[in-house]
Amino acid sequence: MSLQDSSDATQAGSGPQDDIDAEAGAAQPDERYRLTHTSQIGTVLRDLSWQKCLITVRTRTGHQFVTSILHMDPVNRTFIFDWCNADAERQSLMTSDENAFSGLLRGVPVNFVAGRPSATRHEGGPAFVAAFPEKLYHFQRRRHFRARTLMTKGYRCEIRSPDNSVLALDIADLSLSGVGLRSKTVGEDRLPVGTTVSRCRLDFRELGKLDIDLQVVGHWLVGNDDSAIHHYGCAFVNPDGRMENFLQRLVFSLELALRG
CATH class of the missing domain: 2.30.110.10 (Electron Transport, Fmn-binding Protein; Chain A)
Incomplete structure (x- = not known):
């Protein structure tokens, strides 16, 4: 698992336009969200x-x-x-x-x-x-059903930073196309919009674990001061058929648990 942060992209000569193009391309390859x-x-x-x-x-x-x-x-x-x-x-x-x-x-x-x-x-x-x-990218709401998680389950997302430290965030929801994360301690400076996360581990405890690449496509802050929570919207990057089948089972299991 590794995280490629925006500093690497800057050193490689990219700029604001490159960041946005990369974000849009990973989140929606068919370019339906690009307005010209x-x-x-x-x-x-x-x-x-x-x-x-x-x-x-x-x-x-x-x-x-x-x-x-x-x-x-x-x-x-x-x-x-x-x-x-x-x-x-x-x-x-x-x-x-x-x-x-x-x-x-x-x-x-x-x-x-x-x-x-x-x-x-x-x-x-x-x-x-x-x-x-x-051009302007206006990402629409998720195409797939979004299953929320029970906070008491303790489902976690682990991301390994370039300095080999691990960022741990709570999994808030899951769909076939992406995952919602939240944290009180991981701010946007550590996980900026446009960041590519390689081999991120999604740990659903008794339901299983999944290693998958993510693209951070949104960030918003809810609350103030010590009560503030960072929310992240992440899109899956090129999941294969095996992963999609596992995601479909996960979404179904999460929804059943929430209704129960």
């Missing part, structure tokens, strides 16, 4: 604005901050997002030609890369304006 038409992209950006969704922006140099989309202009094909007061992050953003945006829209991951923004004003305050992205 400006009207579709504008609709998602508008919904992000209306829902006041929090958006994480990551620049090519690795600087990161949280913002929100304030306005979408379908005529000029631009969108306005909230200002950043931190000098280092702001300068990195305004000198970067590739800035990765990621967030959740009604619990569904949205990812895209936008070019270098300009400073503007919105409702009397400072803001950024950028052109529509060329």
Whole structure:
């Protein structure tokens, strides 16, 4: 079991666009979730604005901050997002030609890369304006039934980090296409969206164990301070027929246990 983190990808010369392409490709190889038409992209950006969704922006140099989309202009094909007061992050953003945006829209991951923004004003305050992205990934809800787990069962996911330490997370739910994980101690800095997890071990105790490759496609935080819990949405990467048969039996057993 091993975990390939984003630092390896950076050293290999990849950037925000490479991370998002890799994430989208692993989560949905047939590209059904890639939007390229400006009207579709504008609709998602508008919904992000209306829902006041929090958006994480990551620049090519690795600087990161949280913002929100304030306005979408379908005529000029631009969108306005909230200002950043931190000098280092702001300068990195305004000198970067590739800035990765990621967030959740009604619990569904949205990812895209936008070019270098300009400073503007919105409702009397400072803001950024950028052109529509060329493509946007709007991952739909899982195609398969999702079986929740009983927390008392203690089902765990084990991931071995590059430093040979083991990350242990609770398994929250399971479907034929992915698994939901949660943890109070494993934050997004240790398991960022886009991470590929090789030979991750899913331990369902009396139901069996499964070693499988995962792609982290979503992260959200529930709660505050010491009570906060990190939730991760992970997609299975190319499971073979034997694994799919085992997953189908697992999902069925989990649902029976929950109903019982």
